[in-house]
Amino acid sequence: MLQKATLQFLASLKKNNSKPWFDANRQKYEAAKADFLQLTQTVLEGVASFDNSVQHLQPKDCVFRINRDVRFSKNKAPYKTNMAMYLSKGGKKALDCAGYYLHIEPGAAFMAGGIWMPMAPELKKIRQEIDYSFADLQQLLKAKSFKQVYGDLERSEQVMLTRPPKGYEADNEAIEYLKLKSFIAQAPLPDALLSSQQLATQIVKQFATLYPLIQFLNRALDHEE
Numbered sequence: 001m002l003q004k005a006t007l008q009f010l011a012s013l014k015k016n017n018s019k020p021w022f023d024a025n026r027q028k029y030e031a032a033k034a035d036f037l038q039l040t041q042t043v044l045e046g047v048a049s050f051d052n053s054v055q056h057l058q059p060k061d062c063v064f065r066i067n068r069d070v071r072f073s074k075n076k077a078p079y080k081t082n083m084a085m086y087l088s089k090g091g092k093k094a095l096d097c098a099g100y101y102l103h104i105e106p107g108a109a110f111m112a113g114g115i116w117m118p119m120a121p122e123l124k125k126i127r128q129e130i131d132y133s134f135a136d137l138q139q140l141l142k143a144k145s146f147k148q149v150y151g152d153l154e155r156s157e158q159v160m161l162t163r164p165p166k167g168y169e170a171d172n173e174a175i176e177y178l179k180l181k182s183f184i185a186q187a188p189l190p191d192a193l194l195s196s197q198q199l200a201t202q203i204v205k206q207f208a209t210l211y212p213l214i215q216f217l218n219r220a221l222d223h224e225e
Contacts, residue, residue: 001199002039002104006032006083007191011106014081022079029066036083036104037063039200044087046204047100051211053089053218054099061091081105087207089218096122098183098217100207109189111203113210114153115217117182122221127165127178129220134174140212149206150185153177159184183217185210 009025009032016022022029040059048055062085070076086092088099098115118126130137141152159182164170168178187206193199 001197002194003031003035004195006035007104007106007194010081010083010104013079014106017077017079017081019078032083033066036085040085042200043085043102043203043207046200047087047207050208051214054087057087057091059085062087064092082108095119097221098214100210100214102203104189104194106191106194109191109194110186111189111206112184112186113207113214114184115182115221116184117159118221123181125223126183126217126220127168129216129223130174130177131168131172133216134177137174137177137216140216143209143212145209146185146213149187149209151187152185153180154182154184154186155180183213185213 005028009028012025013022037059040063044054044057044059044062048057064080064084064086066080066083068075068078068080070078082103082105084101084103086099086101088094088097090097090099095118099113101112103110103112115122115126140146155176159180161179161181163179164172164175165178168175172178189203193202196202
């Protein structure tokens with residue numbers, strides 16, 4: 001579970017996103033950060049019990065900084081209004097492997113898994129795996145537990161090509177997945193769960209549901225050209 005003070009801090013930060021306010025409330029931030037690191041440790045131990053690729057990680061390897069990089073953004077707010085972790089075999093900075101993501105933000109919390117906007121070499125490998133092993137992808141996406149929690153991979157306009165990618169025909173049975181530029185499954189977390197004693201247990205359970213997808217994507221990414 002997360003302490004209510006942690007959630008209150010994030011809600012207040014959303015209304016007071018400035019350095020003077022943050023500095024005045026740094027002690028509350030440090031307490032919230034410690035609370036989130038403890039949750040990360042618990043979730044990490046749970047995930048490591050079924051996915052040994054993350055067994056070497058420490059919470060600090062998985063938790064993102066709260067400071068925003070505003071150099072190239074029109075939004076100059078200095079701080080993120082969420083706390084987030086990413087569990088993958090390469091840690092939070094790995095861009096070439098799939099993993100599990102948790103986003104804690106009052107009113108907008110969610111969990112997700114997969115790989116976000118992979119670079120061209122990784123994207124090519126994933127598309128090849130989908131083309132060669134579409135039956136495997138269909139099987140894991142049609143699993144009852146996966147459909148109940150996540151439904152399907154995200155297929156919004158932002159993450160899909162309008163036409164088939166180069167090298168693939170429009171009548172390919174996997175074309176709707178081959179057109180993806182991002183391979184993410186996502187589910188919301190209700191606010192009531194955030195301060196529940198069942199929070200970590202539920203996150204680990206739903207990350208376990210994502211494990212076959214993570215395996216599928218990392219199998220593709222581990223292939224040598």
